[in-house]
Every structure is written in structure tokens, then in C-alpha cells.
Amino acid sequence: MVKSAPVPRGPRRSPEEIRRLMVNAALELLVAQGLGSGTERITLKGVFDYLQESQGIRLHYASVLGRIWVDQSEFQRDVAVAIASIDGSTAESEATVAGFLNILRKSDRTTLDGRWQTINRFCLYLGESNLNELVESPTWPLWVSIWAVSMSHPDETEPDLVRDALTKSYGSLTTNFEFAFDWAIAWLGFRVKAPLTTRQLSTAVSALAEGCALRDRLRSADIRDIKLPTGTKGRRESWTLFGIGLEALCRHFLEEIPSWEPGPIDF
Known part of the structure; x- marks a missing residue:
């Protein structure tokens, strides 16, 4: 054998x-x-x-x-x-970052109207790209599901490792937004109005993005393809509800830096 x-x-x-x-x-x-x-x-x-x-x-x-x-x-x-523990702060693709920088390079920073117009272009662009990246992420739905389960069944008898991990993940996301906003608005001659803070702005933006992404997965018609006359000579452009809300937050949070002068763009 x-x-x-x-x-x-x-x-x-x-x-x-x-x-x-x-x-x-x-x-x-x-x-x-x-x-x-x-x-x-x-x-x-x-x-x-x-x-x-x-x-x-x-x-x-x-x-x-x-x-x-x-x-x-x-x-x-x-x-x-x-x-x-999934870190949502790394969700932005290289293409999104490149598009963001390209808008800044082309911006008219010599006038206040030109700088606000750049904010408008940022919001139109990021409202679409960031929403797409959340909705199309294979892991973000899992993260949201764990968040919902953790909130509905809090474990108060022992250290809640899941809740701690969610808190750290949120902190990383908020810090990432905070850094990006501080950098971008400084280049455009804006600052956050006191007593508001950049962290509060970044928290509001991330919450708005997550809420719009959840609604988009259920009924995208409520979130996308909102036509507004924001293009050249009033041309109608397609906005997302996230982009509209993002611009509204910027208008509420930001103010001009007095006597600001634009420096050279070296990126």
C-alpha cells in the first residue's frame, strides 16, 4: 500500500x-x-x-x-x-487633492470677491468629490454600522474599546479637516470669526458630509444635481447638498483678514 x-x-x-x-x-x-x-x-x-x-x-x-x-x-x-479604528481622514484621493490645489493656483486672490469666488469653487468641487469618496468607500458603511451599534448598545460595565476607537477615529478625521482648512483659508486671506474655532468648523463639515452620504445612499435625488446659477454669466451648475451646506458654513465661520496681501503660490 x-x-x-x-x-x-x-x-x-x-x-x-x-x-x-x-x-x-x-x-x-x-x-x-x-x-x-x-x-x-x-x-x-x-x-x-x-x-x-x-x-x-x-x-x-x-x-x-x-x-x-x-x-x-x-x-x-x-x-x-x-x-x-478605520481612519476616515485618509479618504481623500490624490485626484481630489490635486483638484483642490489646482483651484487655488488659478484663484484671483487680489480682490475680496475673487477670494470668496474661490471658496465657492472649492465648495462646488469638494461637495462632489468628497461625497463620492464616502459613498463609494468599501469600508465606510461598516464604520457607520459599528457606530450605530455602539451608540444603541453602550457597554457601561467595562471599558468600551469600540467607543474608544470611534472617538480616536473621529479625532483623526477632525484634526485632518482642521489642518486643511487652516492652511487653505490662510492662503485666501480669511480667518475663523472669534469666538468660533477651526475645529468647530471641521466638526460641522465632517458631520454634514456623513449625513449627506447616508441620505445619498438611500435617495440620491435629494442630495445631488441641484442646479444653481453660479457659473460664468449665471450659467447653471450642478451642486450637491453637501457643497451648498459647505459654502453656507464657510460664509458663517469665515471673515476677511484686515490689510491682508496675497503672497506667491509656491506649490
Whole structure:
């Protein structure tokens, strides 16, 4: 009788490598399948099977239980924390940033009207591009779902790791917006009106973007293709509700810096 050749064993992995493999695979599954009402649908066996099928990696319960997680629910909590930690501040594509800088390079900064017109162009452009990036993101719907589950089921008996991760993610997003706004408005000779702050502006903008993106996924007709006579000689242009709200926030938050003079643009 001929014995079959033994199945070669894969490389020995550290607990941290296995944790990373399992959590990343769980996120890939959730992107493909959706979150539903929580991470309960992601099971250890389901992730084992997915890793075997997609990457040829064989793991089993002995690989993780007692070494990394106490039980399946602890694994699911780690997956939820990973989703909550997704950094939305890196969502802007290179094309969006390039378009933003191109508007600034072409702007007329010699007059107050020209500078406000640049704000108008920013809002028209970013209202469309940022909304698209949120709506088309494969992970943002998961982040929103985890946010909703966390808010509806707060854990007050022990440290809430998911809520902490959400707070850090929000903080990163707000700081990113804050830096971008400070830089852009300074180049245009504006500042935030006291006692308001740039952080309050960035918080309002991110909240508006998220709300519009949620509505857009349900009924985009309420959010997009709003025709306004903002083009050259009153030409009608297509705006998003996010872009309109963004300009309204800028008009309320910003004021001219007295005696400001434009410097050279070196980017």
C-alpha cells in the first residue's frame, strides 16, 4: 500500500501575525457580505474557511483560542474595534487633492470677491468629490454600522474599546479637516470669526458630509444635481447638498483678514 505524501505544514506564525491575518480576513468578508446588525455573523470557522480558500492558509481553533482570544465573542469584539479604528481622514484621493490645489493656483486672490469666488469653487468641487469618496468607500458603511451599534448598545460595565476607537477615529478625521482648512483659508486671506474655532468648523463639515452620504445612499435625488446659477454669466451648475451646506458654513465661520496681501503660490 502506497502512503500518501504528508501535507506540508505552513510557516509557524506568531500570535500577532495570526491576529492580523484573522482580523483582516474578517474585514474582507464584511466588505463583501455586509455587517448586518453587528459582527456576530463573523465566526472563527467562517474566517478559517475564507483564509483556506482565498490564501491557502490553514488555521484552526487551537491556533487562536487560549493563545489570542478567550472565545469567539472576544474575536468579534476585536473585529469591531478594527472597524471603528478605520481612519476616515485618509479618504481623500490624490485626484481630489490635486483638484483642490489646482483651484487655488488659478484663484484671483487680489480682490475680496475673487477670494470668496474661490471658496465657492472649492465648495462646488469638494461637495462632489468628497461625497463620492464616502459613498463609494468599501469600508465606510461598516464604520457607520459599528457606530450605530455602539451608540444603541453602550457597554457601561467595562471599558468600551469600540467607543474608544470611534472617538480616536473621529479625532483623526477632525484634526485632518482642521489642518486643511487652516492652511487653505490662510492662503485666501480669511480667518475663523472669534469666538468660533477651526475645529468647530471641521466638526460641522465632517458631520454634514456623513449625513449627506447616508441620505445619498438611500435617495440620491435629494442630495445631488441641484442646479444653481453660479457659473460664468449665471450659467447653471450642478451642486450637491453637501457643497451648498459647505459654502453656507464657510460664509458663517469665515471673515476677511484686515490689510491682508496675497503672497506667491509656491506649490
